[in-house]
Amino acid sequence: MSKVRGTLIGFTAILMWSLLALMTAASGNMPPFQLSAITFAIGSLPGIILLAARPERMSLLRQPAKVWLTGVFGLFGYHFLYFTALRNAPAVEAGLIAYLWPLFIVVGSALLPGERLRWYHVAGALAGLAGTVAIVSRNGVAFDDRYALGYGAAFLCAFTWSGYSLLTRRLDRVSTDVVTGFCLATSLLSLLCHLGLETTVWPMGAIEWLAIVGLGLLPVGAAFYAWDYGVKNGDIQIIGAASYAAPLLSTLILVASGFAEPDWRIALACLLITGGALLAARDMVRGRAATESAPAE
Secondary structure, X not given: OHHXXXXXXXHHHHHHHOOHHHHHHHOOOXXXXXXXXXXXXXXXXXXXXXXXXXXXXXXXXXXXXXXHHHHHHHHHHHHHHHHHHHHHOOHHHHHHHHXXXXXXXXXXXXXXXXXXXOHHHHHHHHHHHHHHHHHHOXXXXXXXXXXXXXXXXXXXXXXXXXXXXXXXXXXXXXOHHHHHHHHHHHHHHHHHHHHHHOOOOOOOOHHHHHHHHHHHHHHHHHHHHHHHHHHHHOOHHHHHHHOOHHHHHHHHHHHHOOOOOOOHHHHHHHHHHHHHHHHHOHHHHHHHXXXXXXXXX
16 A cells, blocks of 8 residues: 555656646746746755654655665756757757656666566556657657757756666665755755846736746655655556556646647547556556455445
8 A cells, every 4th residue: 555655656757747837837937947946945945844843853864875876866857858959959859858768667667676577567657758749749740950958968868867767766864854955955056056047037916926826836845855755656667657647647737727728639649658657557547456356344
């Protein structure tokens, strides 16, 4: 039951990430590293409040250097490479390459102790990838050699997040409290990048500030705590395949909010991503059904 709980908590991170596009669109024209610095600072606040309320948990932050390197490399490295990709390649193509990370997680899980990679895990992840291609490439995709730097950064971005997630699974004895420190370090590094690379732009009004606070509390805050707990305690193969639901849900939210137009590709993506997630979760669904149908002692 604890594995099911961990998987469901991991899926809440995916739900929160589906709000990322809407909240980012509503946050105005703030440069990405400035936005990252502010939202990760906000995202660290729940952890700081918990540590202040329970000072004995401060000892959980004393971790080996490899833990801190893994966390900071994962959170900051991913965002640095993602922003670099968007600066040096068209958003559609860069986004598609960057979204290889769920597939990398599913395939890479074969390297984890106690995990067995089945054909339906890979098939489910590939179906999710196909659904993501359908939904993201509605206006066409055209890869161009001129954007090789951006494509390379996007690929490294996917590799970074999948690597971070798989390594986090191996650090399952490390408390999720340490994510607070990862967020603070990412905020500081993002601030340094902002000061060196960008011009400061502040929000224009209350709506933009609310969107920024919402980003910090959910997609760039609580989501990382939920993801950490999920990949450590849940079924990482199911979570990886189900991660393709994020772009679908994000698009549905944008359509419902009037930021995007409905399209037949959305229905196709829904079928592919949902079917892929169910296929990847075959073992868990069967196991639960068998438990429910078993005769009572």
